[in-house]
Amino acid sequence: MKKKIAAAILAVMVSVTALAGCGTKENKEPASSSDLSVSAETQEQSDQTADTGAAILEDGTYSVNVELQGGSGRATVESTATVTVTDGQAMATIVWSSTHYDYMIVDGEKYLNENEGGNSTFTFPISGVPCDLDVIGDTTAMSTPHEIEYTLIFSFPENVSFNDLNCEGRMNLAYADQFSVEQYGAYKLITIVDSGRYLLVPQGVSVPTDVPSDVVVLQQPLTDGYLVSSAVMDLVCKTGALSNIKFTGLKEKDWYVQEAADAMKAGDLVYAGKYSAPDYELLLGQGCKFAIENSMILHNPEVKEKLEELGIPVLIERSSYEKHPLGRLEWIRLFGVLFNQEQAGTDFFRAQVERVQPILEKENTGRTVAFFAVSSDGTITVRKPNDYVSSMIDLAGGVYSLNGYIEEEENALSTLKMQMEDFYVAEKDADILIYNGTIEGELNSIDELIAKNNLFADFKAVKSGDVYTTGSNFYQETSATCDFIEDLNKILTNSSDTDYRFIRKLQ
Amino acid sequence: MKKRYTIAFTIFICALIALFLWNVGVGSVNMSLGDFFALFGKDGSDSTLYQIVWKIRLPRIAAAILLGGALSVSGFLLQSFFQNPIAGPYVLGISSGAKLVVALTMIIFLQRGLTLNSAGMVIAAFVGSLIAMGFVLLISFRVSKMSLLVVCGIMIGYICSAITDFCVTFADDSNIVNLHNWSLGSFSGMTWENVQMIVVIVAAGVIITFLLAKPIGAYQLGETYARNMGVNVKALRIGLILLSSMLSACVTAFAGPISFVGIAVPHLVKLITKTAKPIVLIPGCFLCGAVITLFCDGIARTVFAPTEISISSVTAVFLVPVVIAAMLRKQGNR
Numbered sequence: 001m002k003k004k005i006a007a008a009i010l011a012v013m014v015s016v017t018a019l020a021g022c023g024t025k026e027n028k029e030p031a032s033s034s035d036l037s038v039s040a041e042t043q044e045q046s047d048q049t050a051d052t053g054a055a056i057l058e059d060g061t062y063s064v065n066v067e068l069q070g071g072s073g074r075a076t077v078e079s080t081a082t083v084t085v086t087d088g089q090a091m092a093t094i095v096w097s098s099t100h101y102d103y104m105i106v107d108g109e110k111y112l113n114e115n116e117g118g119n120s121t122f123t124f125p126i127s128g129v130p131c132d133l134d135v136i137g138d139t140t141a142m143s144t145p146h147e148i149e150y151t152l153i154f155s156f157p158e159n160v161s162f163n164d165l166n167c168e169g170r171m172n173l174a175y176a177d178q179f180s181v182e183q184y185g186a187y188k189l190i191t192i193v194d195s196g197r198y199l200l201v202p203q204g205v206s207v208p209t210d211v212p213s214d215v216v217v218l219q220q221p222l223t224d225g226y227l228v229s230s231a232v233m234d235l236v237c238k239t240g241a242l243s244n245i246k247f248t249g250l251k252e253k254d255w256y257v258q259e260a261a262d263a264m265k266a267g268d269l270v271y272a273g274k275y276s277a278p279d280y281e282l283l284l285g286q287g288c289k290f291a292i293e294n295s296m297i298l299h300n301p302e303v304k305e306k307l308e309e310l311g312i313p314v315l316i317e318r319s320s321y322e323k324h325p326l327g328r329l330e331w332i333r334l335f336g337v338l339f340n341q342e343q344a345g346t347d348f349f350r351a352q353v354e355r356v357q358p359i360l361e362k363e364n365t366g367r368t369v370a371f372f373a374v375s376s377d378g379t380i381t382v383r384k385p386n387d388y389v390s391s392m393i394d395l396a397g398g399v400y401s402l403n404g405y406i407e408e409e410e411n412a413l414s415t416l417k418m419q420m421e422d423f424y425v426a427e428k429d430a431d432i433l434i435y436n437g438t439i440e441g442e443l444n445s446i447d448e449l450i451a452k453n454n455l456f457a458d459f460k461a462v463k464s465g466d467v468y469t470t471g472s473n474f475y476q477e478t479s480a481t482c483d484f485i486e487d488l489n490k491i492l493t494n495s496s497d498t499d500y501r502f503i504r505k506l507q
Numbered sequence: 508m509k510k511r512y513t514i515a516f517t518i519f520i521c522a523l524i525a526l527f528l529w530n531v532g533v534g535s536v537n538m539s540l541g542d543f544f545a546l547f548g549k550d551g552s553d554s555t556l557y558q559i560v561w562k563i564r565l566p567r568i569a570a571a572i573l574l575g576g577a578l579s580v581s582g583f584l585l586q587s588f589f590q591n592p593i594a595g596p597y598v599l600g601i602s603s604g605a606k607l608v609v610a611l612t613m614i615i616f617l618q619r620g621l622t623l624n625s626a627g628m629v630i631a632a633f634v635g636s637l638i639a640m641g642f643v644l645l646i647s648f649r650v651s652k653m654s655l656l657v658v659c660g661i662m663i664g665y666i667c668s669a670i671t672d673f674c675v676t677f678a679d680d681s682n683i684v685n686l687h688n689w690s691l692g693s694f695s696g697m698t699w700e701n702v703q704m705i706v707v708i709v710a711a712g713v714i715i716t717f718l719l720a721k722p723i724g725a726y727q728l729g730e731t732y733a734r735n736m737g738v739n740v741k742a743l744r745i746g747l748i749l750l751s752s753m754l755s756a757c758v759t760a761f762a763g764p765i766s767f768v769g770i771a772v773p774h775l776v777k778l779i780t781k782t783a784k785p786i787v788l789i790p791g792c793f794l795c796g797a798v799i800t801l802f803c804d805g806i807a808r809t810v811f812a813p814t815e816i817s818i819s820s821v822t823a824v825f826l827v828p829v830v831i832a833a834m835l836r837k838q839g840n841r
Binding site: 271279282285298299301302310 | 536558564617622625628696
């Protein structure tokens, strides 16, 4: 009998070993060393980017190299030009070696000499740095004024030390306070609160020497990324940079961002394991070049360390820590910077802010709103008063009903569990109830809510029929912050327009 | 009998070699035999495959072998000590103590905006394990019945779990999720630095255990017999608890709690070798534990790749029948 038991166990183990060996049919071939470099398609995309324009600079004043080509070769310009960027528009100031240039024509516009009596000086717009610019200079040195065609080549100094770099400009952020972007010559230094510093090195520019060990170097183009933070996928998509992401920490069925789900279906986006246990082999084998994680990774430091050991830099985003909902949305500008789509990111953000501006200017309705979910154990999960959801309610013209009831705390906790009796006391007279469908699933009727707890029948909002539920897509569709504010405003103002993006009224 | 030992050890070693090769060769990225030999070629060290094998698979395999072996030896020590077939490395509250200190450290660090690195986590888990072990040691001085010590160990585990739950309730919600992940146990993300530390602790623990084989053998035959044989029973008891706890603390610190290996492997080795001699069982448990852990880890990382399943789920599926069979066997013997 004992022998039989031992034999049976060994047989099972051997069979499973064999089966497991056969179970690797979906194994991927490793990337050859050449595959690890930028793919041909990606390279082409990047080349197109280089052709169409230079990297966008943050607002500030820069010293850049300038070289003059063309003409007879007798005239030159000073090798250093000043570039001033205001609201994203770069203006270059160049100084000629001669006093005889009275005007220049740049991109069809005529610019006059700004330094009468001294060496001719001109200020004109440029697309950014680096860039090549065809210009015309009019010289009066000869018997008759003469227009000469030149090419100005603007570039940043090469082979610089990190210690020699100075902050020359910074991104003007309207709402976000969890990140900053500073321009150091050709480089952008991204600082994320309690996360770290990241040096963004443009394509074709060498990494500066003496980069401190705490600064993570991100070399553009950032392609083949592993995006674990699902809440920012929508923002990445909206900058048009989804093709820069190749791996995710969510499976196809878990995506509410349609572009991501479609990309997974098409095989352009691959599931590479969840954040706490990524498939390192898959990531390394298929040439992953960077990872975007959220702060959850800080609780699994060994994962971050292992990714870094494998040469995969990790950026930890903290968009969910933004107190202001538009601050959370403003992170799209950071992803624009990372993926060289800064203008697209900034345009999207500004358009959204402009859209919601009329609502922000309206007077508060004073109506109270409860935002909650009922857990399977009967406790109530609510958002804290200083959370972005409660801020959205305030911005939409309502009053978050737990304001003043729960003490605001300075920690990362965004949700809070309450016992039903506390919730009953706090929310019984709330004008509107909104059920958070992202936690325990959406509700279909008010009866379903009452079935979770009979006490809900006594709530003022239930009696008046002002009960709503959010869709399950609410959390992931970060770019639609303004849509949610609009939805809330429609409810609060009893608008006749009941075409909601995220909210559904329960019957 | 010696022939039986030779066969058993040959099986263990052959299985270990086979599983080692299987674990090196199988994963999310395929590798043929030709690819494997190419790694030793001129440009082998520059290839992606080399990075995968050297930086991902080998440290993980080494950790699975060492920690699996350590866990089994730890289980053997506790079963000898308590003379209880279900006494395992975590019965003395080791993993609960580790989890408590990891939770506290994590909460304190993260609430102050500080980043905890993996070495900090390992140290926190190890300290937690040792604190739990310290309590058990204190109690062991006061109780004479071994069954009472097991109960005390379980109670310490409950208290640690209760304090952990209390702390987690008032911590950030994201911490809760991650503590859950930490409780599952995994060899994922092992580095050579981890392996170096594991080698030192496990080698010291296993060698000392092996040197204590004779007094352990005498103790198995009864305390009175051991005393008559000149064994300092009190010192041996403390030694056994210390060694067992140190080995399981090492496992918990580096890989998290791994279920059933410590309980089932000693039974399996006894079944195969048909002996209770510690001098045979200690190396036997180490080898068999390494084999089974390596096997289960291979299953855990490959079957549903890229999703990795908890190694404790795999060990439970394969080893729970062993534990049940061992208990039935014991009942049959009575």
